[in-house]
Amino acid sequence: MNRKQFVLSAVMIAFLAQESYAIVLYGYIGFFRMMFANFASFTALVDLIIALVLILAWMRDDAQQRKVSAIPYLILTLALGSVGPLLYLIRRFAEPAQSTATVTPHAVGN
Numbered sequence: 001m002n003r004k005q006f007v008l009s010a011v012m013i014a015f016l017a018q019e020s021y022a023i024v025l026y027g028y029i030g031f032f033r034m035m036f037a038n039f040a041s042f043t044a045l046v047d048l049i050i051a052l053v054l055i056l057a058w059m060r061d062d063a064q065q066r067k068v069s070a071i072p073y074l075i076l077t078l079a080l081g082s083v084g085p086l087l088y089l090i091r092r093f094a095e096p097a098q099s100t101a102t103v104t105p106h107a108v109g110n
Contacts, residue, residue, distance in 0.1 A: 004093045012086040019080070052077055055085045062092070 001009070022031055035045040056077055063070030070088070077084030 002093060005090050008086055008090045008093070012083060012090070015082055015086070019083075048081070052081065052085075059085060059088050063088075066092075066095075 026034055035041050056074055059070045059073055059077070063073075073084040073088040075084070076087060
């Protein structure tokens with residue numbers, strides 16, 4: 001496990017602990033009820049939805065380029081929020097990076 005994966009894993013574990021605690025306190029439905037409790041929390045919900053939709057689009061495109069399936073991560077994102085993108089990035093950083101140094105320049109003809 002490299003450093004990026006370690007940091008992402010730590011963030012995901014902390015987020016899951018926080019999310020679990022909120023579910024224990026309010027329940028799954030109560031959690032969403034709190035998001036509509038006032039205009040400030042509703043604004044945070046709208047901001048979260050916009051950010052996650054952008055991330056979903058990026059994950060789908062990135063997965064297509066890498067020829068992997070993004071479906072499990074998309075479903076996790078819809079169900080648990082940031083857990084899906086965090087797991088996707090952990091998996092993505094496990095793969096060796098594609099080097100652009102192997103690209104050979106084209107010869108200029110006269």
